[in-house]
Amino acid sequence: MPNMYDSAYDLEKAIRESEEFKELQQAYEAVMSDSSAKKMFEEFRDTQIALQEKQMQGEEITEEEVEKARKIVELVQEHPGISGLMDKEQRLNIIINDISRIITKPLEELYGTTSENDQLN
Amino acid sequence: MPNMYDSAYDLEKAIRESEEFKELQQAYEAVMSDSSAKKMFEEFRDTQIALQEKQMQGEEITEEEVEKARKIVELVQEHPGISGLMDKEQRLNIIINDISRIITKPLEELYGTTSENDQLN
Ligand SMILES: [Ca+2]
Ligand SMILES: [Ca+2]
Numbered sequence: 001m002p003n004m005y006d007s008a009y010d011l012e013k014a015i016r017e018s019e020e021f022k023e024l025q026q027a028y029e030a031v032m033s034d035s036s037a038k039k040m041f042e043e044f045r046d047t048q049i050a051l052q053e054k055q056m057q058g059e060e061i062t063e064e065e066v067e068k069a070r071k072i073v074e075l076v077q078e079h080p081g082i083s084g085l086m087d088k089e090q091r092l093n094i095i096i097n098d099i100s101r102i103i104t105k106p107l108e109e110l111y112g113t114t115s116e117n118d119q120l121n
Numbered sequence: 122m123p124n125m126y127d128s129a130y131d132l133e134k135a136i137r138e139s140e141e142f143k144e145l146q147q148a149y150e151a152v153m154s155d156s157s158a159k160k161m162f163e164e165f166r167d168t169q170i171a172l173q174e175k176q177m178q179g180e181e182i183t184e185e186e187v188e189k190a191r192k193i194v195e196l197v198q199e200h201p202g203i204s205g206l207m208d209k210e211q212r213l214n215i216i217i218n219d220i221s222r223i224i225t226k227p228l229e230e231l232y233g234t235t236s237e238n239d240q241l242n
């Protein structure tokens with residue numbers, strides 16, 4: 001049985017060499033090498049992060065900010081390079097979430113079974 | 122090259138069959154099968170969770186609550202079964218954190234490199 005670290009490095013290699021990661025990498029590099037696409041993508045990211053931070057801190061989001069966010073979302077969705085990049089990000093994120101669920105299963109079962117027992121006790 | 126899911130299941134198996142996980146499992150089951158240890162451990166957990174929730178919601182923590190938490194920490198630290206379980210939890214948590222860093226490295230490098238470039242641009 002290989003040890004946990006060997007298996008983790010094998011998984012890292014599988015991620016790095018996957019079609020999904022390579023396609024994300026290409027899409028990201030294509031956007032980053034096109035200065036107007038890069039600017040639009042970074043403005044979109046900055047707007048999303050700023051709104052999230054405001055929401056988390058319970059600050060009010062103005063109508064102007066909502067409108068600005070709506071417009072930039074519309075722009076990036078209509079940009080084939082950026083919308084393609086976002087699709088590829090989402091695709092890999094789903095896989096990474098699946099992987100995370102798979103590898104935390106032993107711990108979940110250990111504690112989860114006991115929670116079930118608690119309800120029966 | 123094995124695919125990402127195959128590698129993830131291999132890693133799950135490596136975790137499940139590791140000495141670290143088996144020892145945690147044994148320590149957990151020993152505590153859970155001793156009703157007074159189980160009660161103490163669960164009271165400790167409940168106290169920690171309640172305090173964390175209060176802190177996250179910005180609620181005030183009373184002197185009585187701090188004192189109660191201090192006492193239960195002292196009790197569990199002096200209980201060999203529970204303190205052993207907590208050591209084993211911490212040991213596996215460190216490994217799981219390492220694993221998480223290893224498998225998120227490809228994505229970190231993809232986005233991280235660009236952040237470095239941003240500073241140079
Ligand atoms: Ca239980
Ligand atoms: Ca950049």
